[in-house]
């Protein structure tokens with residue numbers, strides 16, 4: 001039937017190096033057999049060694065992309081990634097309020113693996129106050145969870161507490177990613193659902209620096225699964241299994257924090 005094939009949307013910045021950002025989202029959604037659409041909000045000159053330059057797009061151009069998609073496609077789930085600065089966050093929030101693109105997965109991207117800022121400091125407050133309440137699911141890593149809540153997260157107990165704080169701020173469901181946490185050889189993530197259920201997802205921790213784009217990949221996989229109509233808990237578990245496989249089956253690309261193997265299953 002016309003327009004019935006599952007369609008998802010990535011609202012993100014471009015990583016010229018192909019490993020993270022919109023490129024990771026596209027590769028992931030393609031692998032999950034979902035038709036990927038995009039609203040590009042910023043461009044980065046980036047590779048596995050770092051971010052060399054970046055530029056946000058004018059809000060009018062962001063508005064135009066949202067309008068084009070709304071006029072023609074049937075998007076059933078969307079995610080946000082790099083949102084650059086205050087005008088970009090405000091513009092994306094306004095468009096998400098204007099159009100219905102299904103569940104909104106917010107990956108509150110702040111800093112690239114090499115340390116480059118991908119969100120201006122003064123935009124964090126707007127993400128917290130205006131974007132977070134629109135989130136069906138928020139997927140912060142530990143430094144992002146700390147910035148959004150103002151609390152330190154250094155233990156599993158604190159991962160649980162920060163999950164509840166993020167729900168108090170308005171996110172319906174929360175996935176606190178533990179990739180930045182060295183816990184005895186494990187990569188442990190905490191999930192808190194809006195029915196008060198919670199669970200841990202645990203995988204082996206692979207000793208590799210080829211982890212560029214892990215956060216983008218797990219959130220894009222969850223978004224793709226939701227676009228197919230899969231329940232949230234199953235989508236989150238599939239996201240964890242997929243990102244684990246992409247790290248485990250690493251490929252040699254670039255000279256720094258290498259990209260994932262998006263062909264892994």
Ligand SMILES: Nc1ncnc2c1ncn2[C@@H]1O[C@H](COP(=O)(O)OP(=O)(O)OP(=O)(O)O)[C@@H](O)[C@H]1O
Nearest residue numbers: 141177178179180187204205206212213214215216
């Ligand atoms: N070395 C590793 N081995 C196994 N799993 C990992 C490893 N590093 C991260 N992960 C997993 O990858 C997912 C993403 O977590 P992470 O905390 O790295 O996100 P992120 O910092 O947002 O990533 P990025 O900024 O590169 O997009 C989580 O499920 C985490 O447990």
Ligand SMILES: Cc1ncc(CO)c(N)n1
Nearest residue numbers: 013014015020021082112
């Ligand atoms: C464009 C872009 N988005 C997100 C990330 C975080 O992985 C990155 N490094 N670059």
